Amino acid sequence: MLLLNPEQHLDLHFTPIDNAWLTFARSPVPLVLQDLDALQGRYPIVISPHGTPVPLLLPELLQPHQAAPWDNYTPNQLQAYPFHLIQQPVIADDGSTVEIRESLAIDEHCPHLQLRAGYRLFDDDGQLTSFTRSIIDRLHALAQAQSRTERFMRTLERVGVMVPARVYHQGECFDCRLIDPLRLDRAMEALDSEAEGLSATVLAHRLLDAQERLEADQVRWLTQIEGEKGLHEITIMTGENVDKSTQPVQ
Template sequence: MASAPKQPQLPLFFNDLMPLNSKDHKNFRTRSVDSAPWLSKAHAIPLTVDEFVQSQRHFPIVFSSGENPLPLALMGLNEGVNTFVDDAGKVTEAVYIPAYIRRYPFMLAKLQQDATDLSLMFDPTSDAVGEFEEGERLFDDEGNTTDATKRVLEFCQHFEQAAQRTQAFLTELKDNNLLMDGEVAIQREGEEQPFIYRGFKMVDQEKLRELSDEKIIEWHKNGILMLVHAHIYSLELMRTIFARQAQQGKAPQPNAQASA
């Protein structure tokens, strides 16, 4: 081909991706950090279906717009606003932290587009991985993976398995034409016009009620119905998150749009 190949877009939070290996990273360690500046401006966090029940107690769960929607936990309603993290990146209260956040700076990915296996990758710009004096070693003196690396790998593998279950769930929603463009209007006292949030998808409850008894029974048995209800119940938290923004002095201007 005459044109150069396009650089693949990096996932949310990642500035770079590098395969972890014992030759180049023999002296690397992973350490805990008490702040995540990269999280302070993130309002919509990818979510897996394994997390719906826990997350719906804390965040609205919506679906991204576009042809391939993904579940998102809204930690804020407006872009650049995270109501659970301060400007320094410290979590301000006890709240469920989505696995996508806890996985960083590691992930599983293909080294080549045509590869069949996934390799453990990391973001070399992260403060949590590097040649530090403190933290847990990723490789021992012989170059073998340590328990710390094995735990990271196991967590990333579980995340990928949950991502596959999430895709199966979304396929069911799309095959049954249940996703619709979302819109939420929040009327704030003292304002003439409501705040309108769009740019996301949600389950069409009218079409949900029209599903056949056979499908409802099937979804009840395989757990899909529980996930749908968790999503629907969580939408009540839109107003709670809006109120948090107002309390923190981050209230939007009238007619703001959510960009989930």
């Protein structure tokens, strides 16, 4: 990651390209609620297997949909690529305290960077150009969208509607979590009592719609069997046109 500054990068230019096609080289792609609203369940999406639950699009499962990728839509995370905002501790002007400052960074291996073609990142006085300021505004908006989506996902996790799963496709294996529709039905009362329960419920149904597009070779719930160690696999989906309503062992 390259931290941008006018002393070293005054002549650096940025050439926009269609980032949607970078999906197939980047795995997985984190999504926010706006992405799910735009994609409307047309593409296969799962939930990250560990830590804070995040909706993920797995490019490896996109092969049946490559003929018309995204319908001219690019997920927010890819819209912001290759820029990132980094919080850095620095010595304040008084020389005695440390404060956190925001720095703009870029993936130095991205195909967008040029020396003389495209948009300038800094003007002749070393100030941010209007283009660079618009990038920073987009990154701030993305951070807010990610925070909002994570809150709703934590609500779904808290009421227990996610189950661990394993997706098998073309010789590869992907651990993830999925929404269990039966558990979701049982959790409606708990969701009603949550401050953001309605938004979390809408998100859960968006994820269920996306699960219907899991055109993988096989999907298995990972369940805990009483008295035994570890998780056990139970096949729930095989092939493209199968009954996807099978529930995990409760």
